[in-house]
Amino acid sequence: MRDLVERYGTPLYVYRLPHIRAASRDLRKTLPSGTALSYAVGANPHPRLVAELVRGGLGCEVSSPGELNVALAVGLSPEECVYEGCGMSGEEAQLALRSGVRRFRVDSPAGYRRLWAAAATSGVKLEYLISFSGAGPSAACGPGGGxxxxxxxxxxALFRGTDLLDPVGLHVVPPRNVSRPALLIDALEASVRLAAGMLREARLRPRVVGIGDGFAAPFARPGRRPAYGGLGAALRAVLDAHLPGWRSGDPSVSFASGPHLVADSGVLLTRVLDVRRGPAGDCVVLDAGRNVLGGPPGADRAAWFRVQPRRAAGGHGRPIERFVLVGPLCGPADVLNRSAALPRPRVGDVLEIPNAGAFGLTTGAVAFAGRPCPAEVVLDEGGAVVSARRLETQARELAR
Known part of the structure; x- marks a missing residue:
């Protein structure tokens, strides 16, 4: 990575396409044959990463005009996009309609009314999935939770539809980031049973049943994405029992995944600006903080922030010590880890933060204090650079 740091500076995101291909391949092998898989673009909307997954046969779930633009720009058909309704304004719905999107997710009566108004204005009939929260503490209701x-x-009324809105099925949001295979199997089985029970009670014959993103990935610390042995067999059994027509596409069953597909592709390289004594122990100040490493949205954000660099450049042979890691924003919210274990770094050392491919730059406070955005570099086989960009450069170009 040294040559990339010399060329692009720090902070620097490096994404590796072979990791994304492997994650997509492994997850598709895990899921039952005949089910579909979509990428939740919010995990990382970098166009080169989205393009790789689309080329691999995945659809996209999008939740903003920007995410939709990326999906369409890399060649995805609008029919293969599902627009999530959480927080969707009427203007967004109209924009998605003009872009050719015809399938949405609805998770509130207000969202249903906005979607109806957009359909009425355009005179176009739309399909929608009714989004429900699954079982478990991390599948709580709320924004994005169904x-x-x-x-x-x-x-x-959500289940009846109108001449302009067609309820084509359900989408269940299971607990998120479930790393233990047995727990994820339980959660997804419960999601299927919940969907089947609601469909029977509503007397709704679905064309689609969607299961949201419960697949886990480590965030900004060493670790492997989980392998879910036994998941495929368990899902086939519960689908056969509760949605017996699924093997012939009646209904079609789809799964979504975000961080699990892209997290281990990314590395964040950051330089040590200072090492000094602080009230809570020795403190390492990095040039990457919450401005460039935002973390997962929602209630999980604080729990996930235990950033652990994998190694320090030039730190081999030094004993492992504990440090408080902070970013350059000079505020209490910019603490990355209160007890990071690493060899004592020196000013100028470059640290490597692994598993930074999801919920990194685009969930950070990138405009805070006017700090420049880091570069993002995408590597293919053999370390070949296939893309390099800075978000602020793109913003200036869009403003022209």
Whole structure:
């Protein structure tokens, strides 16, 4: 990585396409044959990464005009995009319609009404999936979490549709980031049973049943993406029991994944600016902080922030010590780890933060204090650079 640091400076994101291909291949082998897999673009909307997954046969779930633009720009058909309704404004719905998107997810009565208004304005009939929260503490209701399961009685109109809105099925949001195979199997089995039960009660014959992103990935610390042995067989059994037509596409069953597909492709390279004594122990100041490493959105963000560099350049042979890692923003919110284990670094050393391919730059406070954005470099086989960019350069070009 030294030559990349010399060329592009730090902080620097490096994404490796072979890792993405391997993650996609492994997950598709794990899931039952005949089911579909989509990429949740919010995990990392870098166009080169999205293009790689689209070329591998994945559809896309998008939740903003920017994510939609990326998916379409890399060649995905709008029919293969599902637009998530969480926080979607009427203007966004109209933009998605003009772009050719015809399938949405609805997770609230207000979102349903906005989608109906967009359909009425355009005169185009739309399809929608009703999004529900699955079982488990991390599948709590709220923004992005889906409706509570009792919504069938509270909002019956969602299940009936109109001449402009066609309810084609359900989408269940399971617990997120479940690393233990047995727990994920339990969660996804519960999601299938929940979907089947609601469909029976609503007397809705679905064309699609979607299961959200429960697949885990480590964040900004060493670790491997989990392998889910036994998941395929368990899912085939529960689908046969509760959605018996799924093997022939009645309904079609789809899964979504975001961080699991891209996290281990990314490395964040950051330089040590200072090493000094602080009130909580020795403190290492890095040129990468929360401005460039945002972390997962929602309630998991604080729990996930235990950033652990994998190694220090030139640190071999030094004893392992504990340090407080902070970024350059000079604020209490810019603490990356209060007890990071690494050889004592020196000013100018480059640290490598692994598993930074998801929820990194685009969830960070990139405009805070006017700090420049890091470069993002994409490598293919043999370390060949196939893309290099800075977000701020793109923003200036768009403003012209």
């Amino acid at each position: 409706l509570p399961p009792d919504s069938l009685h509270a909002f019956p």
